[in-house]
Amino acid sequence: MKITDLGKKAHKAKYFLQNLTSDKKNQALQTMADYLITNTSYILLKNQLDVTSMKDKNATSALIDRMILTEDRIKQMADGLRGIAILSDPIGNILETINRPNGLVITKVSVPIGVIGIIYEARPNVTSDATGLCLKTGNVVILRGGSEAINSNKAIVSVLNKALDSLGFLEGCIQLVKDTSREVAKDMMTCNEYIDLLIPRGGASLIDAVIKNATVPVIETGVGNCHVYVDEFANQKQAIDIIINGKTQRPAVCNATETILINESIAFEFLPKIYEALKAHQVEIRGCKATKKIIPQVIDAIEQDWYTEYLDLIIACKVVGDVKDAINHINKYNSKHSESIITENKEAASLFTKKVDAATVYVNASTRFTDGSEFGFGAEIGISTQMLHARGPMGLRELTSYKYIVMGNGQIR
Numbered sequence: 013m014k015i016t017d018l019g020k021k022a023h024k025a026k027y028f029l030q031n032l033t034s035d036k037k038n039q040a041l042q043t044m045a046d047y048l049i050t051n052t053s054y055i056l057l058k059n060q061l062d063v064t065s066m067k068d069k070n071a072t073s074a075l076i077d078r079m080i081l082t083e084d085r086i087k088q089m090a091d092g093l094r095g096i097a098i099l100s101d102p103i104g105n106i107l108e109t110i111n112r113p114n115g116l117v118i119t120k121v122s123v124p125i126g127v128i129g130i131i132y133e134a135r136p137n138v139t140s141d142a143t144g145l146c147l148k149t150g151n152v153v154i155l156r157g158g159s160e161a162i163n164s165n166k167a168i169v170s171v172l173n174k175a176l177d178s179l180g181f182l183e184g185c186i187q188l189v190k191d192t193s194r195e196v197a198k199d200m201m202t203c204n205e206y207i208d209l210l211i212p213r214g215g216a217s218l219i220d221a222v223i224k225n226a227t228v229p230v231i232e233t234g235v236g237n238c239h240v241y242v243d244e245f246a247n248q249k250q251a252i253d254i255i256i257n258g259k260t261q262r263p264a265v266c267n268a269t270e271t272i273l274i275n276e277s278i279a280f281e282f283l284p285k286i287y288e289a290l291k292a293h294q295v296e297i298r299g300c301k302a303t304k305k306i307i308p309q310v311i312d313a314i315e316q317d318w319y320t321e322y323l324d325l326i327i328a329c330k331v332v333g334d335v336k337d338a339i340n341h342i343n344k345y346n347s348k349h350s351e352s353i354i355t356e357n358k359e360a361a362s363l364f365t366k367k368v369d370a371a372t373v374y375v376n377a378s379t380r381f382t383d384g385s386e387f388g389f390g391a392e393i394g395i396s397t398q399m400l401h402a403r404g405p406m407g408l409r410e411l412t413s414y415k416y417i418v419m420g421n422g423q424i425r
Contacts, residue, residue: 013190015154015199019206021184022127022152028182029150030124034101037148040179041097044147045090047175048140048168052086058167059136066160074264074324078134079161089140089168096144096390102408103150117419122412124150126208129200130393131156131222133214136164141384141391143172143186148390149411154207156189156200158214166190201226211406213394216321231402233394234371236266236349237321238379241338241364243355244275248282250376251354252289255327257378258352260293264323266395267350267382271318271328273338276302279331283307286329295325302331318345335360339367346370348397350379371397371404 032040048055059081066076108120128151132138139155146153157165169188176185189196201210201222209229212222216235223230240258242251258269274282283306290297297303298317299310310329317328318341332338335353342351352374353364361375372382382405384392389407396402402410 015189015196015203016206018154018184018187018189019127019203022154022187023206025182025184026124026126026150026152029147029152029185030103032150034103036179037101037150038097040147040176040181041093041144043179044140044144044172044175045093045097047171048086048090048093051167051171052083055086055164055167055171056081056083058163059161061163062136062161071160072324075134075160077262078264079136079164081136081164085137089137092137092141092385092391093144095385096148096408099148099390099408101148102412107414114423115421116423119417119419120414121417122414125411125413127152127154127206128393128411129154129156129203129207129210129228131197131200131210131212131214131218133158133218134160135213136161136168138213139165139168139188140172142393143169145391145393145408145411147185149408151411152185152187154187154189154200156197157192159192162190162192197221198225201228204228211394215323231394231396231406232398233406234266234349234397235321235347236268236379236382236395237270237319237345237347238267238350238352238382239271239273239338239342239346240269240352240354240379241273241332241335241342242275242278242282242286243335243338243353243357243360244277245357245360246275246278246282246354247356247376248278248285251282252286254352254354254376254378255286256289256293258380259290259295259327260325261378261380263325265380266321267379268323269327269352269379270320270322271330271345273330273332273341274303275335275338276331276333279303280306283329283331290327293325295327298326298328300330303329306331321347335363339364343367343369349395350374350382352377352379371395 105122110118212219297310298313350372351370365373384405392405
């Protein structure tokens with residue numbers, strides 16, 4: 013089916029969704045969650061086809077981890093939908109009221125964006141999360157996942173649509189692009205007539221391709237080259253725990269820590285500790301010259317390492333002079349995603365939070381918290397690393413627009 017055919021269905025469905033009550037949307041979310049649970053075996057069966065295919069292609073363990081589903085992960089998907097259901101409806105809210113001297117009353121009201129297209133890779137849980145957020149905000153969603161998870165995505169969308177069918181929803185509210193070719197993806201990027209907003213989620217090459225080729229408005233979501241700076245006033249045990257969590261808890265996600273920066277005044281004391289801790293988790297370290305002088309076993313870092321989102325058990329390490337040097341390094345090499353400072357010094361923390369250019373800046377916490385559910389959004393549609401409209405984890409509010417309603421009593425200009 014062509015993108016324009018999906019677009020025509022979506023265009024009809026958006027007027028249906030925009031007129032649903034909050035109760036009806038919440039009922040749909042709860043029903044979709046129920047259907048995910050009752051169809052777990054079916055979804056796992058289809059997911060196994062994708063996992064087997066990727067193993068046959070010798071995919072990395074990190075990539076396979078991103079796409080593999082389990083009973084617990086499907087339960088988390090269902091819980092995500094239920095979590096969205098209990099959040100306040102972001103549509104129809106009065107954002108501002110302006111009373112003009114001529115008697116006009118201007119009200120700014122939140123409304124759905126319309127039809128949202130999402131192009132993503134590997135992670136089938138995105139299919140459920142994105143659908144739930146779009147439905148709650150009255151937006152139709154057109155999903156285009158990667159070929160590596162096509163069987164999983166087909167199964168999830170089929171189950172979600174059956175849930176909506178049981179409630180009498182109009183066809184086209186949730187649609188999956190089953191052709192995973194690049195040509196069809198490019199058609200989606202230029203489908204201005206039917207798609208109001210495009211959100212890419214994936215690696216740097218996918219995001220760059222969408223930005224360069226799309227004529228549909230795009231929100232750039234994050235490649236995550238995330239840093240942890242260990243200041244001279246850091247609690248070193250806390251720093252080790254935060255780095256290990258940021259790097260090893262799930263290395264294949266965009267909020268994983270990719271680079272450590274260490275203040276030179278504590279480098280001789282701290283580097284051996286963090287080296288042993290990372291080594292115990294089979295993490296490969298690529299270090300600067302100063303790092304290598306202290307820990308000769310590390311691999312020499314090259315310039316490209318400072319830019320790299322590894323998505324694997326690899327981390328870059330650099331010794332810096334002070335917090336200002338750390339900030340300068342981060343602002344040169346980062347992807348504007350998530351950055352963390354470990355320090356007990358309030359001045360250093362304040363300087364870091366003010367000067368670092370990133371969507372999310374942490375003091376004494378893991379970068380792994382940059383996530384819609386962790387921020388209390390229920391789920392996320394992506395993590396925006398741009399400045400306009402949305403920045404950071406994008407929840408319900410970021411999937412809305414607004415319109416002005418002007419009430420008069422015969423005024424003319």
